Amino acid sequence: MLKTLNIKSRAKTEFIDITEDLQQIVRESETISGLCVVYVPHTTAGVTVNEGADPSVKRDIISSLSRIVPFDADYKHMEGNSAAHIKSTLTGVSLTLIVEDGKLELGTWQSVYFCEYDGPRHRRVIVKTI
Amino acid sequence: MLKTLNIKSRAKTEFIDITEDLQQIVRESETISGLCVVYVPHTTAGVTVNEGADPSVKRDIISSLSRIVPFDADYKHMEGNSAAHIKSTLTGVSLTLIVEDGKLELGTWQSVYFCEYDGPRHRRVIVKTI
Amino acid sequence: MLKTLNIKSRAKTEFIDITEDLQQIVRESETISGLCVVYVPHTTAGVTVNEGADPSVKRDIISSLSRIVPFDADYKHMEGNSAAHIKSTLTGVSLTLIVEDGKLELGTWQSVYFCEYDGPRHRRVIVKTI
Numbered sequence: 001m002l003k004t005l006n007i008k009s010r011a012k013t014e015f016i017d018i019t020e021d022l023q024q025i026v027r028e029s030e031t032i033s034g035l036c037v038v039y040v041p042h043t044t045a046g047v048t049v050n051e052g053a054d055p056s057v058k059r060d061i062i063s064s065l066s067r068i069v070p071f072d073a074d075y076k077h078m079e080g081n082s083a084a085h086i087k088s089t090l091t092g093v094s095l096t097l098i099v100e101d102g103k104l105e106l107g108t109w110q111s112v113y114f115c116e117y118d119g120p121r122h123r124r125v126i127v128k129t130i
Numbered sequence: 131m132l133k134t135l136n137i138k139s140r141a142k143t144e145f146i147d148i149t150e151d152l153q154q155i156v157r158e159s160e161t162i163s164g165l166c167v168v169y170v171p172h173t174t175a176g177v178t179v180n181e182g183a184d185p186s187v188k189r190d191i192i193s194s195l196s197r198i199v200p201f202d203a204d205y206k207h208m209e210g211n212s213a214a215h216i217k218s219t220l221t222g223v224s225l226t227l228i229v230e231d232g233k234l235e236l237g238t239w240q241s242v243y244f245c246e247y248d249g250p251r252h253r254r255v256i257v258k259t260i
Numbered sequence: 261m262l263k264t265l266n267i268k269s270r271a272k273t274e275f276i277d278i279t280e281d282l283q284q285i286v287r288e289s290e291t292i293s294g295l296c297v298v299y300v301p302h303t304t305a306g307v308t309v310n311e312g313a314d315p316s317v318k319r320d321i322i323s324s325l326s327r328i329v330p331f332d333a334d335y336k337h338m339e340g341n342s343a344a345h346i347k348s349t350l351t352g353v354s355l356t357l358i359v360e361d362g363k364l365e366l367g368t369w370q371s372v373y374f375c376e377y378d379g380p381r382h383r384r385v386i387v388k389t390i
Contacts, residue, residue: 002228002230033262035297037226039226039228040237041235041237042239043180043187043240049348049349049353050345051303051345054338056336057345059336059337060345064329064342065346067333068329069194073194076189076190077186077187077190078184079184085187085191086194086195089178089180089191090221090350092178093179093240096226096354098262100262105262105301105386106301107301109302126228128228130165132293132358132360132365165295167295171366172367172369199324199328203327206319207314207316207319209314215311215317215320216320218309219310220350223309224309258295
């Protein structure tokens with residue numbers, strides 16, 4: 001089954017928890033055992049898995065990424081969002097999750113985050129279960 | 131279906147657009163709805179998805195990666211290509227794409243790049259559709 | 261088939277070669293042609309593919325990651341392991357491998373590593389073959 005998740009980011013850089021949306025899609029797909037591929041069709045965004053309990057973790061990830069890849073540097077691309085493109089490649093745009101017993105096999109502390117690196121914008125996440 | 135793409139890189143560090151080769155493999159496989167896994171069987175190369183329209187984007191990614199992971203540092207590995215190994219781990223060697231309506235589900239601006247970090251060389255990319 | 265690999269890390273930061281365990285799981289699953297998804301259900305660990313022949317390569321990757329993401333910085337998360345969370349996002353927690361002729365399609369020099377970033381600990385790796 002193929003589903004599209006519509007996301008509205010509200011900041012330039014922002015991690016948005018999409019775990020519940022994905023669990024919902026898995027339930028609707030009636031997949032008992034299989035895979036769930038989460039795909040971001042954008043070049044200045046990404047997807048990652050990390051801690052969901054303490055929001056300071058995602059803040060630390062976001063600020064570290066901005067330290068590793070500064071917003072301003074000697075970039076050639078003229079749109080001013082090169083840092084966002086680079087962060088997208090560092091994080092990745094595709095994530096393969098395991099489905100078992102009708103739900104995503106995630107660790108206790110894991111959440112799936114859509115990573116906005118050049119917002120605010122309307123974004124899509126494509127989700128395929130097999 | 132399993133296919134191997136043969137690639138000849140021409141520079142030490144280079145991103146080579148393989149999107150059309152992948153679309154061609156998907157067409158030949160006659161997969162209508164499924165997955166396409168792109169796998170790089172090398173330890174000093176990788177695969178990523180990023181903007182294909184403006185070539186300055188890939189130049190910015192390449193130069194940023196070389197700033198984050200300098201070619202020369204206090205490396206232990208004696209072959210002189212430690213930076214290439216590290217970039218390979220940062221980018222990743224495996225990419226899962228979604229196939230729908232007989233073609234890759236990519237965003238408007240997305241291209242798939244083979245990432246050469248220690249060229250020039252003959253390289254392979256293994257592509258599996260399911 | 262779904263299998264869990266139990267891992268005991270012995271250092272704070274450590275790459276543990278799990279290639280043989282994965283090949284064994286693929287053999288037991290009797291998958292001839294398919295995929296093998298390796299999933300780390302932790303937020304301070306990861307999975308990567310890199311050179312297995314020379315152990316200095318993994319040492320260079322580990323020390324570069326610690327240079328890129330210092331253990332101590334102006335982190336907000338109070339558990340003192342923010343660097344481990346960030347490295348987990350840079351490396352990734354999910355890896356899709358190709359199975360052909362009953363074994364993992366890996367390059368000659370490739371090994372699969374479980375990446376411990378906040379050990380020593382008992383850890384799990386979830387492996388699904390399809």
